[in-house]
Amino acid sequence: MARTAEPVLAVATVLAAASALSGFFTGWAWAPPVAVAAVAGALLAWLVTWRRVPGWACAPVALVVLAVGQLYGLHASATLYGLPRPAALRATGEGLLSGWARMLTVTLPADTTPDLLALPVALAFAAAYTGVLLVLRTRLVVAVALPALVVLAACLALTAGREAWALVPTVTLLGTALLLVLVRANRASTDDGASAADARAVGVDLGAQRRHSTAGRVLIGLPGAAAVVALAAFGASALPLADGSGRADPRSVYAPPVQVDQGLSPLVQVRPQLTDSPVPLYRVRVRTDGDPADVSRVRLTALDRFDGALWTQGGRFVLAGSTLPHTTAYAAGADTVRLDVEVLTGASPFLPVVGEPVALDGAAAALDEVSGTLVRADDGPDAGSDAGSATSSSYAVTGLVAHLDDVEGAGPPAGDVGLLALPDVPEWVGERADVARAAGTTPWAQLDALAASLRALPYDPGGLPGHSYGALERVLRTQDPVAGYAEQHASAFAVVARALGYPTRVAVGYRLDPSRAVDGVVEVVSTDVHAWPEVLLDGYGWVAFEPTDVANTVDSPEREEPEVPQVAPDDAVAQPTQADDAADDGGTEVAGGVLGRVVRTGALVVTGLVLLLLLLAGGVVLAKTVRRSRRRARGAPARRVAAAWRETCDLLREQGVPVALARTPLEVARTTAAAGGPAAAASDAVGELATLVTATVCAPAEPTDATARRAWALEADVRRRVAARTPLPRRVLAAVDPRTLRGPRTTPVPEAAAPGDAPTDVPRPEGADDAVPAGAGPADGAGRAG
Incomplete structure (x- = not known):
């Protein structure tokens, strides 16, 4: 029930944030298209998760779905028996590229028209898609409310000209977000890593215990969440805080198209x-x-x-x-x-x-x-x-x-x-x-x-x-x-x-x-x-x-008739x-016509997307660098040895080498030697590091600092050899690949698997990223076999 409630609550937070648009439009005719867009984004996120498609790789598909949805949802009247005409395609393109500009150049409240709905529909779709992906594919708790907060900030900016309170949408968003965080945090806290087979061996219904534990914690937390919402509403109403009349209005810096x-x-x-x-x-x-x-x-x-x-x-x-x-x-x-x-x-x-x-x-x-x-x-x-x-x-x-x-x-x-x-x-x-x-x-x-x-x-x-x-x-x-x-x-x-x-x-x-x-x-x-x-x-x-x-x-x-002097009109006093x-x-005519506006807006959008992609790529590289530095310097020698192996496994994944969690380090080394390509050039160093990691995990004594330094020296040697054999474009793509930041995807071992079968992946407890190398089995805090 909790797993089902989380995506629903994620969509509810987006809709609560989007309700701030009530100050922008006349009436509520805008609400059904925005709600449908949010549900569509959530369903698409569930579909790509179910089919195990990378979420970032499905972004182009999401854009196509959004464009088709806007074409037939907002501009169906411009189609001919379901076939898009040039006018419908042009209106859809202008809505996606220039919808934000149109929303900044109308009086408020505005009529609910397709060109004004383009941006809200796109925001709701993207926020619901991202929020449900975060819910289904990560263990993040508070960050799952971030897409809804982005929608709220955009809606407050668009409605700043009304100089009115947005207290009800904000409190509604706060309530739904707190409920989502409450359910998600308490469900995650009941996942202690125990397997269903071990629970059955001692006669424990693990699923029922987890359900009762999650329900109990959520019920206990509900009064606290309600108190926070009530305190926030009272504070915003009674205390001398900003009432929305002084919000920065983007309209003041955007030239209207009516010249x-x-x-x-x-x-x-x-x-x-x-x-x-x-x-x-x-x-x-x-x-x-x-x-x-x-x-x-x-x-x-x-x-x-x-x-x-x-x-x-x-x-x-x-x-x-x-x-x-x-x-x-x-x-x-x-x-x-x-x-x-x-x-x-x-x-x-x-x-x-x-x-x-x-x-x-x-x-x-x-x-x-x-x-x-x-x-x-x-x-x-x-x-x-x-x-x-x-x-x-x-x-x-x-x-x-x-x-x-x-x-x-x-x-x-x-x-x-x-x-x-x-x-x-x-x-x-x-x-x-x-x-x-x-x-x-x-x-x-x-x-x-x-x-x-x-x-x-x-x-x-x-x-x-x-x-x-x-x-x-x-x-x-x-x-x-x-x-x-x-x-x-x-x-x-x-x-x-x-x-x-x-x-x-x-x-x-x-x-x-x-x-x-x-x-x-x-x-x-x-x-x-x-x-x-x-x-x-x-x-x-x-x-x-x-x-x-x-x-x-x-x-x-x-x-x-007196001669009236011809005075050139001054911009400051011209009428x-x-x-x-x-x-x-x-x-909506501006200099250059519709085509010029679309080209200019499209150029701005493309430039913004390129800058955003560069920023994201730089963030991925920086995150990897910081993580590698922390892995190398933090923890006991055994933990640092395991971290060196984990860093090497991430490098091998970026090169396309299958590194399953169920395989031992020595098996991974043999897979690397047989894989060919740049990774095979460093197979001897990978094999030595795998032997060192296995000895460290299984040895009865704590390894020394010299062992940890040797492990990281081998990791650097592997990285250097692989880079020397990898073309520059491939190295760049590997450097900005974000998949290794979240670790390998895990699947439960089938209960009916034969003893000799080697599963491709097994679930790992939270926090075991650096403490246990792949295939080494559970370990104690020092990294040795328990």
Whole structure:
């Protein structure tokens, strides 16, 4: 039962670690494929153990099984009557090579899609395969939980962006791992090396005794394991430990695949749309619980960085799923507003939203989590076409619109200092801030007074463009002011509000004219473009203010259009305005296309695998060197003589000489002489060492240090002769062969074997590696025959 429970518990630890992905995906649709992959990996490990195939040699087979499983398990819809099509093969290859990159470039929680499942499925498969191999083929105890710990670390890294606790998955992993270690340690401790035949000779049911002993020890240890789990959970919850919000996020160092062209701020596009002929852009329906909602504007983008000349966007775009991340806790509640949008033109990459977007349906988009801005991540309706394109598409976005009850007492939260940044503030900004500060004692009173003062200014849609300090002063000065429009009014409010200490940004979007509504659908045209400021208030999110009175118009005199200097956009202030075209597979396009991405990622993966193989090979060589040094220096002379023979046997195994534990040293020496090849060149030294070992084991007296030194001199002579006759590639392969690190595989002697039959292998008790040479029989602590 214990032997059966250990592989099951090994798989359970992997699944417990993988449960940390619940913070990455929406819902639990990802769990069945990951569980199936873990079970498949465990079954493959059991199969190679049953067939006695070396686990490391079966690694390529495991990769093939994983690839086929992903092809038919995740991309079955891309096959043709069960036959893989190029699209299915390409999707499988990209998932295995670039799945990790895809997982680092989506918003959380993400939808359960095949490309996002590729890495979790591969991790679960590999961890279960490795864990079950460790359980079935080694006597390791604590190390069997290492594959599950690797899975947990990977899941915590992938979900670091959620800044949430992973306490439940971690405690679950701890509980299952402790149970596995408890069963494994106590089962191993009952294996005292006694044979079943000896037990029957004295009338003892050895199997029953071992079962009772293991069960008793496990039952006694269960309360201790439960206490450890409870203490860990209590300590993580009650003590001032890290809560997961400060985890290093690999997303911060990985460039998202949605790249956009750099251009000037969208705010400079307000005036051309106001003054040009109206062009239909969208058809919009706004609803709350099925009823029309009182929403007067939709937002395209929000600009939160100001350098004194341009308002720009400081966030980055990552691919979005159907569920969009949001963290605002609304003090007075919020309405859930659904915005149904029909896009009539592909001139703009931005998608209109309302409030704080929380869900998206019907469009492949990328999201700037900081500002809540959505841009198209696919070709879209005639992407990049002229504004008059007749091609259309539809999508729906759901947003939260805060209730403003008791907003008069709300203040700004502690947040990004960039939302308060104002470079080289001119004197007039401080004067305007002092006037607003004198209008009231609460933030709302000051901000409302500032908006009212700006609304009193005349409105001229044909005014001079610009929103730099100079352009704003031109509109606000008391002597000979120039009438402006929403670009200057919104910018002036944001600048002065920041001088007052309130985090502010400028939003650009479109007003919804209810007079043009037909059956609740409003057609938005280009002349509806508008800009307004938004202030971040604690418990209410971004609250919009209106500093522009579009009804307070003035007659625009005919003026010569000023020449606007052509300024090359700077990377620090440039604003993304156009998404990359032809973004393949949901907007994952990067420079070089899909083929280039696969080649680059494949090169990185291959390089990583080569480095890993070199590291493993170096570890094997180092382990052998350390083991040889310890064998030569540690223990009594008899133990060192036996260790020299064991080292020689390991060398012979690496050369392909069969060295069975049931054979005596002299039999091994004769086998070496008859084997031919490089090992036969050292057969005389092997024979002398075998005679020395036999005499040492069977002699009644303890051997001397000189005998031990002679044994190791013979071992060095054997090694030197074999190396001289072995080609260099074969020597390298023998040096990195890890099989001798775990010793020869043993099989029990059949009970019905004839007395003259020579079994190829016999089981050996733990710890007898260096104490007893092959074929010498049991020995006491000094190495002599018992």
